Amino acid sequence: MALKYVNQAIKTDLASxxxxxxxxxLGDVLSSNDxxxxxxxxxxxxxxxxxxxxxxTYDEMKIIxxxxxxxxxxxxxxxxxxxxDVLFFEKGSRITFDSPDYGIGFFCGLRKPGEA
Structure with missing residues (x-):
């Protein structure tokens, strides 16, 4: 399939x-077949x-x-x-996330679904 579409993906239930x-x-929405x-x-x-x-354990980009x-x-x-804002996290990086209230980021990483 050339096009995959998820309506209102930002409303996806995210697992602890x-x-x-x-x-x-965190919640995976779409993955490639490669x-x-x-x-x-x-x-x-x-x-x-x-x-x-x-x-x-993988490269990832994230946009807030x-x-x-x-x-x-x-x-x-x-x-x-x-x-x-867009961020890049290189494989092997140790990153600390904090928020004064809340934040939501859309990510795209070189990993299989569920491997985060």
Missing amino acids: MGVPETNAF QEKTMTSGFFRLEKSKPLSYTY VEGEMHISDETGNTVKAVQG
Whole structure:
């Protein structure tokens, strides 16, 4: 199929990432069929709570579509990301996500569905 479409994908139910005291949720929406370089996209939501630290086992890009996130890497580089901001996380990066209220990001990563 050349075109895949998901109506109102931003309203997809997101599953908890299961990190104690951290209100982080993730949901895959679409994936490519390429078995060697599978690309998966979806939404990540973080609500005010303890920060989430995550080590990427794949390359990922994210655009903030709503709210605000404070994002830092292991080198001390920190950004306040808001709607319209785009980020790239290289495989092997340890990234910390925090939010004063909530933030939603649309992601696209080089991984199979459910491998986050």
